[in-house]
Amino acid sequence: MRFTTIRLPDGPSLMRALAQHVWSSTTARDGIVDLSDALVMVPASRASRAFEHHLIALAREAGHAFVSPRVVTPAGLASRFVVPTANILGSMGIQLAWRHAIISAEARVISALSPGGMDAIPGEPLEPASIDALAARIATLHRDVTSACTDFVSVAAELRATMPELDLDRWEALLALEKGWRKALEREQAIDEPTATRLASSTGALHAGGIARIYVLLADPERIQRELLGALAARDIAVSVLVHGTHAELPAPLDEDGFPEHAAWARAAVVVPQDIIMLADTPADQAAAVLDALSAMPTPRRSCDMAVSVPDEGVAAQVASLLPSCGVAVNALPSRTAADGPLGMLLSVLADYLQVRSCETLGALVRHPEMESWLVRQGCVRPVASVSEFAVSSGADILPDRIDFGNGLHSRVTTTVAHIDALLDALRKSKSVLQTIAALREVLGAVAADASLVGRESAKAFHTAAEELLVVPTRFTDGLMAAQVLVLIGEAMAASMLATEGTDDGVELMQWLDAGIDDAPNMVLTGMNDGIVPGGMEVDPWLPDSVRARLGMPCAMRRQARDAWILHALISRKRFIRLVTGRTQMAGDPLQPSRLLLGLQGEELARRMAWMGDPKSPRSSATRWAAVAALEGQFSVNVLPAGPSKFVSVSVTAFRDFLKCPTLFQLKRDPRLLLDGADDGAVELDSMGFGNLVHAALQAWGRDEAQRTAAGELATIDAALIEQRVHAALDEMRDRDYPKSIRGAYVVQFALARERLTAFAHVQAAWAADGWQVVHSELSFATRPRDEFGRPAPVIGDTGLLLQGRIDRVDVHPDRGFAALDYKTSAKPNDPEGEHRKPKGRWVDLQLPLYAVLLRSIGITVPPTNLGYFALPSNPADTAVLLAGKWDDAFLGEAEAEATRIARLIVAGQFIRDPDYEPDADDPLAPVYGVGMRGLRGEVLS
Secondary structure, eight states: OOOOEEEEEESOHHHHHHHHHHHHHOBBBBTEEOTTTTEOOSHHHHHHHHHHHHHHHHHHTTTTTTOOOOOHHHHHHHHHBOOOEEEEEEEHHHHHHHHHHHSSSHHHHHHHHHSSOOOOOOOOTTOOOHHHHHHHHHHHHHHHHTTOOOHHHHHHHHHHHTTTTOHHHHHHHHHHHHHHHHHHHTTTEEEEHHHHHHHHHHOOOOTTTTTEEEEOSSSSSSEEEEHHHHHHHHHHOOOEESSSSGGGGSSSOOOOTSSSSSSHHHHHHOOGGGGGGGESSSSHHHHHHHHHHHHOOOSSOOGEEEHHHOOOOHHHHHHEEEEEETTTOOBBOOBGGGGHHHHHHHHHHHHHHHHHOBBBHHHHHHHHHHHHHHHHHOOSSHHHHHHHHHHHHHHHBBBSSSSOOSTTTTTHHHHHHHHHHHTHHHHHHSSSSSHHHHHHHHHHHHHHHHHHHHHHHHHHHHHHHHHHHTTHHHHHHHHHHHHHHHHHHHHTTTTTTTOOOTTTTTTTOOOEEEHHTTOSEEEEEOOTTTTTTBBEEEEEEEEOOOHHHHOOOOOOHHHHEEEHHHHHHHHHHOEEEEEEEEETTTTSOOOOBOGOOOOOHHHHHHHHHHHHOOOTTTTTTTHHHHHHHHHOOOOOOOOOOOSSSSSSEEETTTTTHHHHHHHHHHHHHOOOOOOOOOEEEEEEEEHHHHHHHHHHHHHHHHHHHHHHHTTTTOOOOOHHHHHHHHHHHHHHHHHHHSSBBBBBHHHHHHHHHHHHHHHHHHHHHHHHHHTTEEEEEEEEEHHHHHSSSEOOOBTTTTTOOOEEEEEEEEEEEETEEEEEEEESSSSSSOHHHHBOOOOSSSSSHHHHHHHHHHHTTTTOOOGGGGEEEEEOOSSSOEHHHHHHHHHHHHHHHHHHHHHHHHHHHHHHHHOOTTTTTOTTTTTTGGGGGGGOOOOSOOOOOO
16 A cells, blocks of 8 residues: 555544644654644645644643644645646636637537537627636536546547447537647646646656655545655655544445545445434424434533534525524534625625626625625715615616616616716726736725624635736636626635634534534534435536546545445544434425435345334424424514604505504604615516506696696596597606616516506596596695695694695596595505405504595595595406495594594604514515514523
C-alpha cells in the first residue's frame, strides 16, 4: 500500500479523535508541540474548524503551546503542492474558457451539442444565456471526467465500445470543441487545474514546502487526489489514511489505499438494529420523531451534545418549526452558502435587474433590506410600497424608460428608479470585467453595510471570487455583460459555507455529510429514504451512470458506498443514535425506506420489511407534539401603536373592517400603520383593481352625463350612444394612465371591462328611459375637498369624527326623488340588504345607509328604498340596478346609531381584537394574527 492506514481512537467525535492522533504523534520540545510539518486533509471547512478547536483544547489540557498544522479541504490540496508552469485556471476560468470555445465553434458543433434546443443558426449570434448554460454544463462534465483521471477522448471511446445506441454525434462535437478549448488555453499560456495537477503528479513538479507528513480523513477522495497523494508519498512524505475501524470491525474491505472499496461498500450489509429505527409518515411526523428521540436521550441533555441531520428540505422546515414551539432552540438551517447570504442575494437581484429591467426585478431589488435602507437614506419614501403599487396599478411588465403616465400617481417610483439607475450607471456602461468589478465594488461600498460574521464571511467569498475572475485571460472574458459577471461571482460564492447562525445553545441542524464529522455524541438522522440517503441516481443523457461507475467518476455506486461508510461510523461511535425513515414527501409522493436500513437477508429482511409496512408498528406523530405546543402555542405580534387615537376621519367603507375585527380596522386604517398587501408580483389586477378600472370609466361618463342634463339636455336613453361614450372613456384612461406595453392578463382585463361597460350601457338606457337622470358622479366628501366634485365631510353624531366617502352615483327622478347607487363589479350581483345586516341582526356593513347621511349634509334626502347597487357582474345578463326595497327610516336610524357607536370607540382608541376573527392563511396580515405560526414555550420534553 502506498499509504498507511491508521485506526482512530475510540470516541463519538471523529474530529477529536483525529486531533488526538495528530497531537500524540509529535513530542513536545521546550513546551511547544510543533505541527508545522503536518498537513491535514478533511472533508469541509466545517471539519477544519472543529479540528482546530480540538487541537486548542488538547494544548490547553496538556499545558503546551503549539504550532498549527496546515489544514486543507480536497479543493485546496492541489494548490498547496503543484508548482505552476503556466497560468492555472480555477473552476471559473475553466468555464469561461469553454464559453470562449463555444462562441468560436462552428454552428454544426453547437447544434450537435444541443439537439432540439439551442440550435445554432449560421450568421446569427447565440443567446448569451444559452452560451453560459452550455459552458457551465460542459465545465461540470469536464470536472467529473478529469477528477477520475480520464479525458473526453477515453470517455468517447468507452461509449463507442459499450453503448453505441447513445447520441455519439454529441461526443464527436464535444471532442471537436475540446480541441478549440485546448488551443485557446495554449494561446493564453494557461492550463486547467486538473491537467496541471496530473502533470505535476506524473513529472514530480511538486513543492512540499516543509510538509513531511499528511493525514487524510475522507470517505471517498477523487482519483486525481489519490494520484497527487501517491506522488507525494513517492517523495518520502508519510501519507496516513485515518479510518474509524479496520478489518473485522468493518462489513466490507478497504481498497489498497485504505479507503472504502466502492463496489464492496455499495453492497455492504451495515448492521442497523431495529430499535434505533423510527418510523414516521409525513415530514411533520419526522419532525415529531426528532422530538421523540430527543426525549429518549440520556440526561442531562445539553444542546452541544445533540445534533439532527435533515437532508430533506421539507423535513428541515418542519423540524425548524416544531422544535422551538416545544421549547427546543435550534441553530440555523443547514448548508447556507455565501451565495445564500445577504451579499449573495444582493448580487443575484442586481444581476436580474441589469439583465431585465422589469417591475418584477425592480421589486425584488428594492425588497433587499440593504437596498431598501440605502434608498431611504437617499430620501425615497416607502420604496418597497411605491414599487409594489406601481407594478399592480400600471400593469407594466417591462419597466418603461420614462414613467410619464398615471397623472403623477407614480412620482415616488420615478424617484426610486432614478436613484437606482444612477447607482448602477457605471455597471451598465462597463466594457470589461475589470471595469465591472470596480463599479460593483463602488455599488457594494455604498449599499452593503453588514458587519456581522456572516457579512464578513460573505465579503471574503466575494473578494476571492472577484480576484479569481480578474486573473482569467481577457480573451475568455470578452463580451461578458455586467449581469453575467455578477452571476459568475455569485456561483463562485456558493462554494463558501457561512458560519452557523442562531442561538448559541440551540440543537444544530445539519446536512447528511456534515453528520459524519459532527462532534455531538447523540445524533438523530432524518430522511433515511432512498433518493435522500443514499442519494439517487443522476440521470445524465450525455453520460449514463453505468459508464460513470466503470470510469471511476462520481456515480450512484460511489455515493451509496460513501453513505454506507458514514452510517457505519455513526452507528459504531455515537453513544445514542436514531434513524428516522418517512413514508411520504411534503407533496404526498411516496418514499421507500433507505436500502442502508435493509442490510439483512432472508427471513430477517422479510420481517424488517413487514415491520416497516405494518400500520400497527409504532410511529411518531406530529399530533402528539402539536397538542403539547398548543398549551402555550398562541403566537401574536404586537405591532399596534400605543397612545391616543390619531383618527380625524373615517370612510364609509372602513366600517366594514371594524365590524369584522376592530384590530383589523386599526392595522389597515390607523395613519401610523396603513398596512396593506400590495403584491408587486401580481400578474393581473385584483378584484379591487379591476373594480377601480371600471369605476374610472364610469366616473368620466357620469360626470359628462351630469353636465349634459344640468345644461338642460335630456338624459341619454340611446344604449349605443352610451356604449360609445363609456368605451371612449375607458380608452382615454388606458392611453393616459397605463404604459404602452402591459401584461397580457391586463389586456384581457381591459377587454372584460369593455364587456361589462357594454352591459351597463343597455341597463343604463332603460333606467334613464324610466325617468332617472344623473345628478352627481363620484361625489366625494372629504376633510379638505380638492375640486368642484368635493364637499366637506360631516361629523358623525357628537363624536367629532368626520365621515368621508365617495358616492359613485346620485340620480334623481321627477316622482321618486333622489337615489344613491354604488357600482359593484363582484362576480355575482349582491343583494344590498344581505350585504349590510345578517338575518339575526348582526351588522356587516354600513356603506349605503351612510351614503344617506353624507347626502343629508348637503340637503339631499334619499328615501331608504332608493339606496342600492348598480351591479356589473361577470355575467352581462345579470347586470341590473338593485335597490334596498325593504329598508325604512327606522333601519337607517339603527345604522347611523351603529356608526356613532363605532366612531366613539375609534376616538377612544379601543380596538379590541375579535377572538372569532382570523384572516385566511394567504392574507398579507395573517402573520400579525399568528396564523400558521406556533409560539415558544418552556421545556416540555419528558
